[in-house]
Each structure stands twice: as structure tokens, then as C-alpha cells.
Amino acid sequence: MRMRVPPLRYWCGKSVLITGINGFIGGNLAEALTAAGANVFGLIRNRNSRSYLFHEGLDRRVTLVEGDLGDKELLTRVIGEEQIHTIFHLASQVEVGVAAAHPQLTFETNVRGTYQLLEAVRLASGGVRAVVVASSDKAYGSYPRRKMPYREDYPLIPRYPYDVSKACADMIAQSYASELYRLPILVTRFSNIYGPGQLNFSAVLPDAIRACLGYGKFVPRGDGTQIRDFLFVKDVVALYLAMAESLAHRPEKLRGKVFNAGTRQPLSIREVLAVVHRLTGRESDLPALYRGMKKRKTTGEIDCQFMDYATVRKEFGWTPKTRFAVGAEETIAWFRAYFERTPTA
Numbered sequence: 001m002r003m004r005v006p007p008l009r010y011w012c013g014k015s016v017l018i019t020g021i022n023g024f025i026g027g028n029l030a031e032a033l034t035a036a037g038a039n040v041f042g043l044i045r046n047r048n049s050r051s052y053l054f055h056e057g058l059d060r061r062v063t064l065v066e067g068d069l070g071d072k073e074l075l076t077r078v079i080g081e082e083q084i085h086t087i088f089h090l091a092s093q094v095e096v097g098v099a100a101a102h103p104q105l106t107f108e109t110n111v112r113g114t115y116q117l118l119e120a121v122r123l124a125s126g127g128v129r130a131v132v133v134a135s136s137d138k139a140y141g142s143y144p145r146r147k148m149p150y151r152e153d154y155p156l157i158p159r160y161p162y163d164v165s166k167a168c169a170d171m172i173a174q175s176y177a178s179e180l181y182r183l184p185i186l187v188t189r190f191s192n193i194y195g196p197g198q199l200n201f202s203a204v205l206p207d208a209i210r211a212c213l214g215y216g217k218f219v220p221r222g223d224g225t226q227i228r229d230f231l232f233v234k235d236v237v238a239l240y241l242a243m244a245e246s247l248a249h250r251p252e253k254l255r256g257k258v259f260n261a262g263t264r265q266p267l268s269i270r271e272v273l274a275v276v277h278r279l280t281g282r283e284s285d286l287p288a289l290y291r292g293m294k295k296r297k298t299t300g301e302i303d304c305q306f307m308d309y310a311t312v313r314k315e316f317g318w319t320p321k322t323r324f325a326v327g328a329e330e331t332i333a334w335f336r337a338y339f340e341r342t343p344t345a
């Protein structure tokens with residue numbers, strides 16, 4: 001599999017904690033960091049051995065710490081004993097539908113979990129040099145299409161539980177970075193991320209790929225006119241590494257800053273489905289699928305979102321490298337191999 005080479009020398013020998021390591025982005029980040037020689041520690045709540053981390057054998061190259069994000073004592077101990085230098089905070093309840101059905105559970109993990117972790121960082125009194133907190137484009141809430149792409153200075157006006165939970169975590173992170181505590185924290189608000197290892201089948205791309213490969217049935221959640229911006233996970237990993245390195249070098253400049261990233265090339269869900277069907281040779285299924293989607297309305301989801309990358313390009317020299325069709329092809333190839341080994345996923 002194609003793998004972008006991270007800045008090797010910087011990460012070599014550094015102790016890095018990833019919360020949510022058993023998730024999609026956490027697994028991809030662990031892959032890059034272990035390849036770069038970092039000592040990676042990962043908070044893991046359940047040993048889902050179907051994840052990217054286990055499927056790619058990365059679990060053998062990292063130290064797993066079993067526990068919940070709400071366990072501040074555990075986090076304090078790990079950060080202190082392992083002399084954690086950098087933290088990527090990715091653990092989150094990410095499913096929008098689960099959040100709608102179980103708001104409290106979502107707030108517990110996404111809001112309480114975030115302040116428990118950041119309290120542990122505060123108690124570590126200066127040992128941690130960089131903390132990257134994953135917020136989301138969802139934290140902005142709904143703005144009219146004419147206001148897209150989102151800009152970092154837009155007020156957060158979320159309404160639905162997942163979106164509110166991410167906005168709360170986002171603001172809590174900024175508060176710990178303020179002049180009161182001066183913790184070296186920055187916040188990311190990225191658009192939809194896709195790629196190998198995304199096993200959240202409530203997301204449109206994995207669900208469509210699984211169906212097109214013959215391992216499930218695609219469940220349309222809307223009429224397909226919703227607009228989203230799809231960022232490839234390897235591009236996200238490259239950006240995370242650049243951000244954390246810069247933050248450790250320039251904490252006074254970057255602490256408390258918020259960064260958007262996307263491709264600035266929004267796609268409708270119908271366009272996404274068309275690409276997946278074309279790449280898997282299932283184009284003939286599309287007309288019936290589109291007919292079935294007509295008049296389906298979603299509630300509790302934002303209609304149109306996309307991002308640009310002007311600020312991250314200026315600050316970190318980052319641009320998205322992967323065109324959607326290329327990233328989708330790599331993702332489909334990964335899923336093909338994955339389902340052959342794990343067909344009941």
C-alpha cells in the first residue's frame with residue numbers, strides 16, 4: 001500500500017499517546033508513527049480485532065493501554081510514567097445516529113472524556129509538548145451554502161448532539177490552551193475523512209463500498225443531494241504530524257489555534273456513489289439506487305459542508321495530495337482484501 005513518508009528524524013524515539021488508536025484515523029496515524037520510529041502508546045477501550053490496527057498487525061508495534069477516556073487517573077499515570085511527549089486526541093463517539101439516539105453517552109465520551117484527558121495533561125505540568133485535539137467540521141453547525149467554505153473564525157452554532165459534543169470539546173481544548181494554563185494544544189476541524197480502515201458503516205463511503213463488493217446492502221440515508229468534502233486519511237495523517245511537530249517547536253504561536261482542512265472540492269453524495277459504482281464495475285445499479293433515494297429526507301444532519309485549506313497551507317505548507325477517485329480506488333482495494341479475510345464484517 002502507498003504510504004507517504006513522514007518526517008522520520010523528528011519522531012524517532014518520541015513517546016506518543018493516541019486516544020482512539022483502535023479507530024480508523026488512530027490506526028492510520030499509528031502506522032505512520034511506528035514507521036517513523038516513535039514509541040506509540042494507544043488508549044483502547046475494547047479490543048475490536050477487526051480494526052485497522054489489528055488487521056494490519058500494528059497492535060504488535062504499539063503499547064496498548066486498556067481503559068476509558070473518562071479515567072483521569074489512568075491517563076495521568078500513563079502520561080507521567082511513559083513521559084508522553086505528544087498526544088493525538090482522537091477517541092470519540094463518532095456516529096451521528098448513535099449520538100441522536102444516545103446523547104448522554106455521546107456527551108460523556110466526547111465532552112467529559114476530553115476534559116478528563118486535558119486535566120491529566122495539566123497535571124503533568126509541562127511534560128507534554130503537543131496535544132492535537134480532533135474537533136470536526138460538524139462543530140460549526142449549519143450555515144447556508146453561500147457561506148461555504150467554512151472559515152475558522154465562524155461562530156460555532158451546532159444544534160444536534162454529535163455536533164454539539166464536538167463543539168464543546170473544541171472550546172474546552174481552547175480554554176486549556178488559554179493564558180490561564182498555556183497548554184500546548186491545537187484544535188482540528190476537518191471535513192469528512194475516508195480511506196483504508198474506515199469501518200464505521202454508518203458512513204456513506206464504507207457502506208457503499210461494502211455493498212458494491214457484495215458484502216452488504218447499501219442503506220441510503222438521504223436523497224443524495226447533500227454536499228460533503230472528502231479528505232483522504234493519508235493526507236490527514238501527514239497534516240497531523242506536521243501540526244504536532246510545529247506546535248512543539250512554536251507553542252506560544254500555535255497554542256489555542258483552530259485549523260480547518262478539506263479539499264475545497266465538494267461532492268454530492270450522488271457523485272460519491274457514482275465514483276464507487278464505477279470503480280467497482282457496478283454502474284448499472286445506479287439508476288435504481290437513485291430512484292430509491294428520491295424524496296428521502298434526513299433530519300439531524302447538516303445539508304452542505306465543505307472546507308478549504310488556506311490556513312493550514314500558510315501555516316504548515318500542507319495541501320491535500322489525493323484526488324477523490326485515486327483515494328477511493330485505494331480504499332476499495334483495501335476493503336476488497338479486508339472482506340476476503342473478514343467476510344462477516
Ligand SMILES: NC(=O)c1ccc[n+]([C@@H]2O[C@H](COP(=O)([O-])OP(=O)(O)OC[C@H]3O[C@@H](n4cnc5c(N)ncnc54)[C@H](O)[C@@H]3O)[C@@H](O)[C@H]2O)c1
Nearest residue numbers: 020022023024025045068069090091092109134136192193
Ligand atoms: N472520520 C471522519 O470523517 C472525521 C472527520 C472529522 C473529524 N473526525 C474526528 O476524528 C476522530 C477520530 O475519528 P474516527 O473516524 O477515527 O473514529 P472511530 O470511531 O473509527 O474511532 C474512534 C475510537 O474512539 C474509541 N472510543 C470511543 N469512546 C471511547 C471512550 N470512552 N474511551 C476510549 N476510547 C473510546 C472507539 O473505540 C474508537 O476506536 C474523532 O474525534 C472524530 O470526531 C473524524
